Amino acid sequence: MKHAFPFSAIVGQDDMKLAMILTAVDPKLGGVLVFGDRGTGKSTAVRALAALLPPIQAVQGCPVNSADPADVPDWARLETHQMVERPTPVVDLPLGVTEDRVTGALDIERALTQGEKAFQPGLLAQANRGYLYIDEVNLLEDHIVDLLLDVAQSGENVVEREGLSIRHAARFVLVGSGNPEEGELRPQLLDRFGLSVEVRSPTDIDDRIEVIRRRDAFETDVETFMATWGVEDTKLRDHILTARAGLAGIETKTDALRDCAELCVALGSDGLRGELTLLRAGRAWAAFQGDTSLDRRHLRRVAPLALSHRLRRDPLDEAGSATRVARTVSEVLG
Known part of the structure; x- marks a missing residue:
């Protein structure tokens, strides 16, 4: 089993970790944009936080990770509505991805072999109730970014093409990362991300040594490293869940x-x-x-x-x- 690097073991990058934690407490914040140098732990932090969070309860075989059998889309055609545990989804959206791959499209294979018009879900379905991570978001085609931000705000993916009329839940935390030297995002897109963070490579020698030490320990003896830092991750998970429970009661004068x-x-x-x-x-x-x-x-x-x-x-x-x-x-x- 491949382990994600423990969130608590990430050295420094306090603002980035705080932004990730805030989205875990309130997923409606609108996602996080992380801009900065390569190799500063951007993708590591996303996967680490998702691994830290408790698994989700979902209907077995549901392509959109429905939490209730009543929410399973009609087009899913499930034979059973048994509930199972799944890790919090983390879906990578690659550069050059097509709109069909993102939103879903007609299942060509089923149409040709069985003569049925069926829907093949895309990355948005997989990311429901989890995280959608876009590396080099500033290099992604504008129409794909617009589509993602619209769906992230509405919480629903709508596909109206090729004779299909499909709707399904698509609630996820959108995390984008990139290097500003390779291009900037348009201001209207920047505004649609809830939080933003600028990260830099650490300049303190002791911090850099600690990064090397922890990464080396993780790669050398992952089980021991996970056992050591798993305790801290468990404490942080409990802290996040407590915060979620108390969020609605925060008084705002x-x-x-x-x-x-x-x-x-x-x-x-x-x-x-x-x-x-x-x-x-x-x-x-x-x-x-x-x-x-x-x-x-x-x-x-x-x-x-x-x-x-x-x-x-x-x-x-x-x-x-x-x-x-x-x-x-x-x-x-x-």
Whole structure:
């Protein structure tokens, strides 16, 4: 059995790990965009978090991982509705993928051999209730990215072509990663991701040594390494599940809503998606911290993740977006 590297064993990259944890607490946050150097643990973190989360209960053989027999699509044609446990899905979306492969299409083999018009589910069906990971998202064709973001927001995949009329659940956490040197995403696409993180290779020698040490230990004796770090992952899993349970009870006062609005206005954020994402991320962080109400402490911590990719370009300001957010947070929230 192939093991994913333990999430708790990832060295540094605190903002990236926090963003991943927040999406685990509240999957409705809208996904994460991770931009940075190669080899900084972006794909490792996604797979590690999915492996850390508890398995999902799904109908055996259901192509969309339905949690209830009543939700199984008619086109699935299952003979039994027995419930089984499955690992949290993590689906990779490769560059050059076709729209048919993403959304699903007519099953040509069944049509030719049996004369039946049947639906062959795509990657969106596989990713339902899990994670859809896109490496080099900035190199993906624009129409595929638009499609993914629309489905991620609606939670439903609709296929209307070749005489097919298919709908099925497609609720997943969208995680995109890329290297900014190879091209940038369009601003309207950046805005559709809930959180964003910039990662860099560690410059501290001790941190780099610890990365090497842990990776070498994992590859040399994976069972011992998993036993050691499995305890920490279990603690983190329990912490996330506790936060999920407490999320609905987080009190949000008008002062917190005002802080969100004033911060976004000061930053020049377009639309209201920034405020809504900041609010959700703040609540998720409050729940993870074990608090019962949202306040400025939580907003300060998550504001760079929720807002740094929503800023308009300022040619007169050479500071990075994260620096601009931190400066504005200090001015507005104190």
